[in-house]
Structures are given as structure tokens and as C-alpha cells.
Amino acid sequence: MNRVVITGAGTINALGHTVPETLHAMREGHLGIGPLQMRDLDRLSVKIGAQIKNFDPESYFDRQKLALCDRVTQLTLLASREAMLQSGLEITEEQSETTGVVFGTAAGGMNTWDDNFRSVYEEGKNRVHPFVVPKLMTNAAASHVSMVYNIKGPSLTVSTACASSNHAIGLAFQMVRSGMARAMLAGGADAMLTFGGIKAWEGLRVMSKTACRPFSANRSGMVQGEGAGVFVLETYEGAKARGAEILAEIVGFAMTSDASDIVMPNQQGAARAIRGALADACLSPQDIGYINAHGTGTAANDKTECAAVAEAFGAHADRVMMSSTKSMHGHLIGGTGAVELLACLMALREGVIAPTIGYEHPDPNCALDVVPNVARQAKVTATMSNAFAFGGLNAVLALRAV
Amino acid sequence: MSVKDNVIQIIAEQALLDAADVRLSATLEDLGIDSLGVVESIFAIEEEFDIEVPFNANAPAESEFDISSVSAIISAVESLVVEQT
Numbered sequence: 001m002n003r004v005v006i007t008g009a010g011t012i013n014a015l016g017h018t019v020p021e022t023l024h025a026m027r028e029g030h031l032g033i034g035p036l037q038m039r040d041l042d043r044l045s046v047k048i049g050a051q052i053k054n055f056d057p058e059s060y061f062d063r064q065k066l067a068l069c070d071r072v073t074q075l076t077l078l079a080s081r082e083a084m085l086q087s088g089l090e091i092t093e094e095q096s097e098t099t100g101v102v103f104g105t106a107a108g109g110m111n112t113w114d115d116n117f118r119s120v121y122e123e124g125k126n127r128v129h130p131f132v133v134p135k136l137m138t139n140a141a142a143s144h145v146s147m148v149y150n151i152k153g154p155s156l157t158v159s160t161a162c163a164s165s166n167h168a169i170g171l172a173f174q175m176v177r178s179g180m181a182r183a184m185l186a187g188g189a190d191a192m193l194t195f196g197g198i199k200a201w202e203g204l205r206v207m208s209k210t211a212c213r214p215f216s217a218n219r220s221g222m223v224q225g226e227g228a229g230v231f232v233l234e235t236y237e238g239a240k241a242r243g244a245e246i247l248a249e250i251v252g253f254a255m256t257s258d259a260s261d262i263v264m265p266n267q268q269g270a271a272r273a274i275r276g277a278l279a280d281a282c283l284s285p286q287d288i289g290y291i292n293a294h295g296t297g298t299a300a301n302d303k304t305e306c307a308a309v310a311e312a313f314g315a316h317a318d319r320v321m322m323s324s325t326k327s328m329h330g331h332l333i334g335g336t337g338a339v340e341l342l343a344c345l346m347a348l349r350e351g352v353i354a355p356t357i358g359y360e361h362p363d364p365n366c367a368l369d370v371v372p373n374v375a376r377q378a379k380v381t382a383t384m385s386n387a388f389a390f391g392g393l394n395a396v397l398a399l400r401a402v
Numbered sequence: 403m404s405v406k407d408n409v410i411q412i413i414a415e416q417a418l419l420d421a422a423d424v425r426l427s428a429t430l431e432d433l434g435i436d437s438l439g440v441v442e443s444i445f446a447i448e449e450e451f452d453i454e455v456p457f458n459a460n461a462p463a464e465s466e467f468d469i470s471s472v473s474a475i476i477s478a479v480e481s482l483v484v485e486q487t
Binding site for chain 2: 067127129130131
């Protein structure tokens with residue numbers, strides 16, 4: 001079995017247009033959530049979100065590309081470019097067939113759905129642009145990235161709601177580890193901050209109208225974000241041989257299904273995924289110094305997640321640091337695990353633990369060290385990233401410093 | 403603008419050319435317009451003239467709408483404009 005390492009990372013999200021900008025914001029505890037700017041805002045009851053600021057697609061893409069790429073694909077292409085540049089991975093014709101792409105997204109081309117439903121239903125138009133299907137299909141981002149980098153191996157999109165990115169990265173990890181692929185681009189994206197996308201979440205009555213305050217006793221729900229995160233995964237030997245900088249090693253992955261409820265999280269399913277990732281990584285709970293929590297800021301998730309960590313970690317649960325960076329970049333839905341993995345890289349590489357901002361009052365149901373409000377210096381050699389999706393599909397990754 | 407000039411403008415935009423460089427005898431393939439580009443051009447023509455163009459991308463040659471050259475497209479659009487408006 002191959003050891004699998006990360007040699008490149010890229011992102012664009014409400015905290016920044018690059019990884020360095022995003023990590024700087026996480027270190028400083030910046031808030032990426034603010035008043036939404038979009039049409040028909042007066043018809044929304046949720047008026048806050050973590051939108052990407054100062055993003056001008058036309059400065060990155062020509063007209064032909066824009067005609068074919070939904071916002072979610074644009075964001076993925078930008079994050080992929082940053083990851084590939086950092087990695088320096090070359091994909092020759094010979095290597096092309098053993099390189100692949102696995103991305104996660106919950107909604108895919110939501111902006112395209114939204115705009116075109118509006119045009120045929122509200123405006124009564126009888127004709128839509130011919131590229132609606134290639135723009136909205138959930139595999140569009142993976143396909144465009146495969147075309148840009150001449151990637152001809154196994155490529156696919158996975159869709160497991162809020163765990164999509166973790167499932168994508170975990171599958172890519174397994175593909176490189178097993179030798180099925182020599183290198184993979186993996187991550188995820190969502191761009192659901194559209195009128196229809198927000199209306200859908202509003203309907204569920206789990207959205208906060210004020211702030212995302214994970215683990216805080218006065219938390220009031222989740223806040224939607226948008227963006228993409230992409231990583232270059234390859235074998236340890238391959239990275240060493242070409243002298244690439246290794247950002248971290250992926251050592252474990254586990255996925256479980258709750259088989260219980262379509263929206264309510266389940267402590268046993270989450271704990272099984274955490275224990276599974278530890279076992280896959282051959283790590284003990286005390287090896288893990290930091291957990292990037294799923295930490296949505298809903299009453300149900302945060303309580304259940306803390307109980308699951310306590311169950312899986314035993315006595316070490318009182319010592320491990322666990323923060324939710326969703327307090328800063330919002331919930332990127334299918335893209336969230338990819339952006340959150342950056343906090344794990346920062347912990348391993350820089351010894352900086354990203355905080356849970358907006359934390360005001362301790363909740364006895366969430367009595368773990370959630371690194372409230374201010375980042376912390378700490379030496380950490382292994383980290384974990386949790387994702388627990390609607391539908392009870394859980395995916396947990398374990399990383400180690402190299 | 404005449405139907406002719408308008409169609410040439412739409413094709414030129416799709417081919418990323420100046421309208422002056424779009425020869426009437428050229429095929430869309432000559433101009434570097436691929437199959438998606440053809441479909442996009444037809445969409446633009448429908449939007450511009452508010453007409454329905456009978457075109458099936460599965461079998462372009464069998465469609466009633468003749469796209470064999472720029473001049474063929476112009477005549478086809480001229481007839482459709484007369485029939486449909």
C-alpha cells in the first residue's frame with residue numbers, strides 16, 4: 001500500500017481567494033459572514049451569509065469559458081489552479097491515465113438551475129441557452145478540471161450533502177493508497193448562495209439570522225457560505241522522488257451511515273466514523289492534537305458531535321482541541337470539508353489552531369476545548385476532520401505531519 | 403441592420419472574428435465553429451429574430467434548417483422571419 005501525501009492546496013471562499021489569505025483570516029479569527037448582497041433580498045428571511053467578496057469572474061475567464069461554467073465550476077477551477085501550482089505536479093501523456101479527479105458537491109450548478117428556472121417560470125421564456133445542461137450537471141467541475149490538466153484516469157463527482165468533500169478526499173486517498181492512481185486532485189465546492197438555494201435552507205428552519213456560533217450555549221443555527229477547496233494527493237515516494245514539498249500525509253479515512261434519520265445526526269454513526277478513521281490510520285485518540293469539527297452551529301449537530309467525540313476519544317476528549325471554522329467561513333455545504341482541511345494543515349505545519357469565533361457562553365452539552373474566539377499556538381502531529389451529512393452519511397479524515 | 407448583417411454579426415461573434423472576415427461561402431467548420439458553437443449560434447439567432455429554428459443537432463444535414471454555409475443560413479433565416487413574424 002502506498003503512503004499518500006498532500007503536495008498542493010487551493011481555495012477560494014469568503015475568507016480569501018487563496019490558501020495564504022484564508023489561513024491568515026483563520027489565524028486572526030476574521031469573520032467572513034456578513035449581510036447578503038443579492039436580488040430580491042427583501043423576500044428572504046435569512047439575510048446573512050459568507051459570500052466571496054470582490055470576485056470578478058471576467059478577470060479570470062474568457063467569454064467562452066464563462067458561457068460553459070457555472071459559478072461552482074469557476075470556483076473549482078481557481079482552487080485547482082492554486083493547488084496545481086503549489087504542487088508542481090506535471091501530468092505527462094504517460095502519467096495522464098493514472099491521474100484522476102474526485103470532487104464533492106451537494107448542489108452542483110445551482111446558479112444555473114436558479115437563473116433558468118427563473119427565466120422559464122417567472123419570466124415565461126420558452127427557450128433557454130443551449131449550455132444549461134453542461135453547466136448545471138454536478139460533474140461539470142470535475143470534467144473541466146480534467147480537461148484543463150489533461151487528466152485521463154478515474155474521475156468522478158460524489159454527492160453526500162455536507163460530507164461531499166470529505167468523501168471525495170477520502171476516496172481519492174484510497175485510490176492513491178491502493179495503487180489505482182498515482183496522483184489525484186480531490187476536494188469540493190458549492191455555490192448555493194442563490195435566491196432559491198437560500199429559500200430552500202430557510203424552509204428547514206435551521207438557519208441563524210444573526211451569526212454562526214458553534215458550541216456556544218446561545219447558538220442559533222447555521223449560516224451558508226460558498227467556495228471551493230482542492231488538494232493534490234500523490235504517493236509519498238512520487239512526491240519525494242520529484243522533490244515536492246509535502247504539506248501533510250493522509251493516514252486514515254472512514255465512512256459510515258447512520259441508517260436512522262434523514263436530518264437528525266446520530267452519535268453512534270459519528271463515533272463509528274471517528275473510531276474507523278483512527279483505526280485506518282493506526283492512531284490512538286491521544287495521538288490526535290486537533291479536530292476540525294463539523295460544528296454547524298445547530299443545536300442538534302454540536303451536541304451530538306461533542307458526545308460522539310467524547311465516546312470515541314474517552315479520557316483524551318478533555319485534552320484534544322476541537323474548533324469549528326464554519327464560524328468564520330460559513331457552511332460551504334458540499335465544499336465545506338475541503339476548506340476545513342486547510343485548518344488541519346495549518347495546525348500541522350504552523351502549529352496554529354484556528355479558533356471557533358462568535359463563542360459567547362459555555363454549553364454543558366458541548367464541554368470540550370473548542371478553542372474559543374482566539375487562535376492558539378500548539379504543537380500538533382496528527383489531526384482529524386469531521387463531516388456528518390444530512391441523510392446520516394459520515395466521513396472522517398485523519399492527517400499526520402511528515 | 404439587415405437580416406444578413408445581423409446573422410453575419412452573430413456568426414462572427416461565435417467565431418471570434420471580425421464581421422468583415424466572415425465569407426458568405428464559408429462553412430461554420432471553416433470558421434472554426436464546433437458543434438456546441440453551432441447550437442449556441444442557433445440559440446442566438448432565435449433570440450435575435452424571435453423565431454423558432456427547426457434544427458436537430460443529432461442530424462444537422464437532415465434538419466429543415468440549412469447550415470451548409472453562411473449564405474445558406476442567411477437565406478434560411480430570411481425565410482423563417484417571413485414565415486414566423
